[in-house]
Amino acid sequence: MVAALVLLHGLQIAAAEPVVETFDNVCQVAVEVDRTRPVASFRVYVRAGSIYEGEHLGGGITHFLEHTISEGSRSRTLAEIEAELDTLGNTYNAYTTKDHTCYYATTSxxxxxxxxxxxSxxxxxxxxxxxxxxxxxxIIQREMAMVDDEPGxxxxxxxxxxxxxAHPERYRIIGYPSVFNSITRDDIVKYHSRLYVPDNIVVAVVGDFDGEAVLAQLREIYGSLPRVPPPAVQLEQEPEQITARRRVEDDPRVSRAYMRIGWPTISLFSEDLYALDTLSGYLTGGDSALLVRRLRDELGLVDSIASYSATPAYDAGHFGFAATLDPANLERVEQEIISAIEEIKRTPPPRREIERVLKQVExxxxxxxxxxxxxxxxxxANLLLVGDAKFNERYVEGIRQVTPGQVRQVGRKYFAPDRMNVAVLRPPVGEA
Known part of the structure; x- marks a missing residue:
């Protein structure tokens, strides 16, 4: 850990503080000069994700657009784009999430x-x-078929x-064939014109370059765009959950069971963010973590066990457990997980465990x-989701401040039995 901190200190000396600028059209850019290596990375974030698809909700139009956006521009054909990207190292890639899309690459x-x-x-x-x-x-239709064959x-x-x-968080990013197949090219064009506007765009550039020249280029490309207010999007709010839910699917294609247990929680802006992440690290963060040691190593009940605290920048967070196991152990593992939560509600984790999680985060x-x-x-991501270029530093500091008592408190606050959700994918009974 000491060596890692020394390394970080050296990197901070070689890297200048990021310059963050918000243009008149509200597009934000961050430029950071880093002379440690002769490379540079460029990323464009757009606040366009599957939860914002409106009339196309559940169709995966955001992901469809991401696939087609690089197929040609006003000044370049597909062949010209591919040739130019190839000469620049052929590292271009993109991804779509529930709340944003990102286009990125690295070059010299x-x-x-x-x-x-x-x-751009x-x-x-x-x-x-x-x-x-x-x-x-x-291509996407074939990808959908592959998704249906992937138990994870x-x-x-x-x-x-x-x-x-009810919340659009429930829909999968790639969409469902029944909606996807009806999306037209005109739908994609209109979706792009509505959401790919300066208010929704964040650009980040880091590397070995002339910072002023890069900033000037970004001002010319992005700062010159006319301001177009993004469409007002009303996300359907999730009603208060008052009874536990359970869904079980039998599938002859799987030989193991896949179980997830989740509780609705918070957004990224809640002060409980840090205690919930610490709780997750305490339970499953590493080989020595409580549930990994107990369920995998001591009792041999699972192939794997993990937990996570999903906290998006909107009100649709949840805390979950994910286990792969023998179907015969499903009921026992569910009870062991619930018992671990109830144990935390009674007795906070040891201070040494909180410190272990902190070291992992650092x-x-x-x-x-x-x-x-x-x-x-x-x-x-800091700018897009939180509007603070240094949120990652503030996040680590938040973890440092977590106490065992706060971990017990979030256990009591969020993990009520009538708010529990269980999802299981398993082989048909008798075929495991």
Whole structure:
């Protein structure tokens, strides 16, 4: 840990403080010069995710758009885009989440201007060629079929559909064929024009380059965009859960059982964020964690056990457990998890366990900032989700302040039996 802290100190000396600028059109950019390596990373975040799909909710139009956006722009054909990205290192990629989409790549520091130009061109000015839209439709349809064959993805989808009965958080990002198949090219064009507006865009650039030159380029590309207010989006709120829910699916394609147990909790802005994350680390964070040691190593009841505290920047968080196990152990493992929660409600975890979790968080933070890609990812996400470029530092400080009593308190506050949700994917009874 000491060596890691020394390394971080050295990196901080070589990296300048990020320059964060909000343009008149409300687009935000963060630029950080880092001379430790001759590389640079560029990321464009757009506040467009599956929960914002409106009339296309459940169709995966956000993900569909992400697939088709780089197929051509006003000034470049698909072949020209691919050729240019190839000369820049061929690292371009993208992903879609429930609340945002990100386009990103890394290249040598001296080529960052070209990378910014080509990616910004197709993100802001795509043409969505009709033939390429249909090509990507077929690719996504095959991806949907693959998702249906992946038990890990399916139990995740089943969990969200169980924990959330009304909030759009319940819909899977890739969408469902019945809605997806009806989405047209015109729908994609309109969706892009509504959501890909300056208010919804955050840009992060980190690496070995002339910071003033990069900032000037971003001002020219993004600062010159006309301000277009994003559409007002009313997310359906989740009603208060008053009874426990359970969903079990039998599938002859699986030989093990996949179980998730979850409780609705908080958003990213709650002060309970830190205690819930600490609770998760205490229960399953590492080989020595309570439930890993008890359920996997001592009792041999699970192949794997994990927990997580999902806290998005909107009111649809939940705390969950995920286990893979022999179907015969489902009831026993569920009771063991509930017993662990009840134990925490009675007796707070030892201080040494809180300190163990803190060390894990500090180490993770150090390693996340070691590369230009990691630093750009942190900066961009901080600005997009919280509006604070240094939220990651504030987060670690929040973990440092957690007490055993606060962990017990969130256990009592959120883990009520009538708010529990159980999702199970298992082989048909008698076939395991």
């Amino acid at each position: 520091g001296d080529q960052i201007g070209r990378l910014i130009d080509v990616i 061109d197709f993100v802001l000015h795509p043409t969505f060629p009709a033939d390429e839209v249909e090509t990507q439709r077929g 993805r399916r139990i995740a989808d089943l969990t969200y559909e169980t924990v959330f009965s 180490a993770g933070e150090i390693f996340a900032q070691e590369t230009a890609e990691g630093r750009a990812s942190t900066l961009g």
